Amino acid sequence: MKIVTYNVNGLRPRVSQFGSLLKLLDSLDADIICFQETKLSRQELRADLARAEGYESFFSCTRTSDKGRTGYSGVATFCRVKSAFSSKEVALPLSAEEGFTGLLENFSGDASRRDDSVVEGLEGFSVDELLKVDREGRCIITDHGHFVLFNVYGPRAECDDTERIQFKFNFFKILQTRWDCLLCRGRRVFVVGDLNIAPGAIDRCDAGPEFEKNEFRKWFRSLLVRNGGQFFDVFREKHPERREAYTCWPTNSGAEEFNYGTRIDHILIAGPCFHRDENQGDHSFVLCHVKECDILLQFKRWKPGNIPRWKGGRNVKLEGSDHVPVYMSLVEIPNIQPHNTPPLSTRYCPQVYGCQQTL
Numbered sequence: 001m002k003i004v005t006y007n008v009n010g011l012r013p014r015v016s017q018f019g020s021l022l023k024l025l026d027s028l029d030a031d032i033i034c035f036q037e038t039k040l041s042r043q044e045l046r047a048d049l050a051r052a053e054g055y056e057s058f059f060s061c062t063r064t065s066d067k068g069r070t071g072y073s074g075v076a077t078f079c080r081v082k083s084a085f086s087s088k089e090v091a092l093p094l095s096a097e098e099g100f101t102g103l104l105e106n107f108s109g110d111a112s113r114r115d116d117s118v119v120e121g122l123e124g125f126s127v128d129e130l131l132k133v134d135r136e137g138r139c140i141i142t143d144h145g146h147f148v149l150f151n152v153y154g155p156r157a158e159c160d161d162t163e164r165i166q167f168k169f170n171f172f173k174i175l176q177t178r179w180d181c182l183l184c185r186g187r188r189v190f191v192v193g194d195l196n197i198a199p200g201a202i203d204r205c206d207a208g209p210e211f212e213k214n215e216f217r218k219w220f221r222s223l224l225v226r227n228g229g230q231f232f233d234v235f236r237e238k239h240p241e242r243r244e245a246y247t248c249w250p251t252n253s254g255a256e257e258f259n260y261g262t263r264i265d266h267i268l269i270a271g272p273c274f275h276r277d278e279n280q281g282d283h284s285f286v287l288c289h290v291k292e293c294d295i296l297l298q299f300k301r302w303k304p305g306n307i308p309r310w311k312g313g314r315n316v317k318l319e320g321s322d323h324v325p326v327y328m329s330l331v332e333i334p335n336i337q338p339h340n341t342p343p344l345s346t347r348y349c350p351q352v353y354g355c356q357q358t359l
Contacts, residue, residue, distance in 0.1 A: 001090060001330040004030040004296075005192040005265055007153070007248070007323035011038040011049055011076065017319055022052040028296075028325060031080050031091040034140075036153035036194045038074035043351065050346040055080050057346045058142060060098040063135040074137040075193070077151045084347070088335040093142035093149075096344040100139045100150070100178045101130040121181035125174060133171045141178075145336035147271065148182050150175070152193035172219060179270075183230055188271030188285065191231070194248075194323065195220070196264050199233065202243055203263035223268065225284075230270040232286045234293040234328055235263075247295055248323045256302035256318070267293055267328045274332065289330050296325040 006028065008014040018024040025033060040049065042061045050057055059076045081092045098104045102119030122130060140151045155171050157164035179189045199220045201207035211217070223229040239245065246261030255261060273288035301318035346352045 001032075001333045002030040002327055003032045003034070003149075003190070003192065003267070003330070004028045004325050004327045005034045005036070005151070005194070005267060006299075006325035007036040007194040007265060007321060009037050009039075009321035009323060011035060011040055011074075012044075014321065015049060020052075021048060021050075022054075025052055025055055025078055025080070028327075030327060032142075032144075032149065033078040033080075034149075034151035034192050035076045035078070036073075036151070038076050039072060040074050045346065045349055045351045047352050050076075050349070050352050052078070054082075056084050056092060056341045058093075058096045058098075058140050058342075058344050059346060059349075060104075060137040060140045062137040063104070072136070073153050075140050075151050075153050077140045077142055077149070079142070081341075084341040084345070086338045086340065088338055090144050090146060090333055090336055092339065093144050093342055094336070094339050095143045096342040097141040098344060099134040099137075100141055100175055101125075101134045103127065103130055104134055119178065119181075121177050122174060125177075129170060130174065133167065133174055138171070139175070142342075146274075146333060147188040147190050148179075150179060150189065150191045150193070152191060152195060154193070154195035154197065156196045168216065172216070176223075183270055186271075188269070189231075191268040192266065192326075194265050197266075198262045198264050199224075199236075199266075203245075205244070205246065205260050205262065231268040232270070232284065234267045234269055234286055234290055235295070235326065237286050238290070238293045245295060247326055249300075251322050254302075256300055263295075265323055265326050267326060274334070289332055291329040291331050293326070293328040296327060299324040 014024055015021045018027060038059070040061055045059060045061070050059060056079045057076060059074070061074050062072050079091045079093065081087055081089050084092065101122060138153045138155070142149045152175065155164065155168040157168045179191065182189050197216050197220045198204040199217060201211055204211065221227050223231045225232055244259055245263055246259060247263050247265040249255040249261040269285050271285055273283045273285045275283050275288060299320065301320035341347065
C-alpha cells in the first residue's frame with residue numbers, strides 16, 4: 001500500500017499541466033493521494049477536477065472570505081479502488097469527514113448534525129473558535145479501519161502577524177485534541193500534509209540563530225516519540241542523517257536550482273503495529289509495516305538542463321508546484337470488512353454528479 005502527500009499549489013493548474021486529473025493521479029501511482037492547497041471553492045468542484053475513473057475523492061474547500069481567502073487553501077483525498085461498493089480495500093474509507101471539528105455539513109446535505117454538535121474532546125472550545133479554524137478548508141479525515149488519516153494543510157503565519165500566529169496556535173491545538181482522543185481509544189493515527197513547519201535545522205537550508213526558538217517547531221518536536229510523544233516522523237525514521245532533503249522551495253531567485261529549500265511536508269504515524277501477540281518492546285508500526293518513505297524529487301519544477309530560473313536578472317517561470325510529493329509504502333496491511341464509499345464522496349456532490357464526467 002502506498003500513501004502520497006502533495007501540496008499541488010492549485011489543483012486546476014496541475015491538472016492542466018498533466019493533461020487530465022487521471023494522468024496526474026496515475027503519475028503518483030499510490031493507493032491514497034492527499035492534496036493540499038487545491039485552491040478550489042465548492043462552486044468550482046467539477047468532474048474534470050474532482051472525479052477520475054478508479055478513484056473516490058473527498059474535498060474540503062474554503063468557506064470563508066476573510067482577508068481575501070476565498071478559493072484559498074483547500075485539501076482533497078483521492079483513494080484508488082477497484083470498487084466503491086462492497087469493497088474490502090483499505091484504501092476506501094469506512095467514513096470521511098470534512099474538517100476536524102464536526103461542525104461542517106457534508107456534501108450529502110445531511111442535516112441530522114446540529115451546528116453546535118461538537119465531536120468528542122472538543123467540548124472545551126467555543127463554536128466560534130472551532131468554526132474559525134475549520135472554515136478555511138484545511139483538513140479531511142478518512143477512517144480506513146486500521147488507521148485514521150488526517151490530510152492537513154497547516155496555516156502559514158509571518159513572525160509579525162499576531163492574528164495569524166494565534167490562528168495557527170488554535171488550529172494545531174484543536175487538531176491535536178482531536179487526534180489525541182482517537183489515540184486514547186487505541187486507534188492508529190496518520191497525519192500527512194504540508195504542516196508549514198520544518199522540525200529541525202537539518203530540514204531547512206537557512207536555519208539561523210532564532211530557528212530553535214520557534215514555538216511551532218517546539219510543538220512539532222514534542223509530538224515525536226524520541227521526545228516523549230506518540231508520533232514518528234516517518235521520513236526521519238528512515239533517513240535520520242540525510243541533509244538537503246527538502247520538499248518546498250521559494251518561488252523566487254532560482255531556489256530549486258540551488259536546492260535552497262525546506263522540509264515542511266510530512267507523514268507522521270502514531271499507534272501500534274499489528275503484531276499484538278508478540279513483545280511490543282521490539283515492535284513499532286514504522287519498523288514493522290513501513291517499507292520506505294521518501295521525497296519524489298522527479299516532480300521538481302527545475303531539472304538539470306532546464307533554463308536557469310534566475311540568470312543575470314532574467315526570471316523564467318517554471319511550470320509546476322513549488323512543493324514535491326512525499327510517499328510512504330506499507331506492507332502487511334490486511335483487508336477490512338466489506339463497505340461502501342462514504343456519503344462525503346464527490347460522486348454524491350450535486351455540482352459533480354450533475355455534470356458529464358469526461359475522463
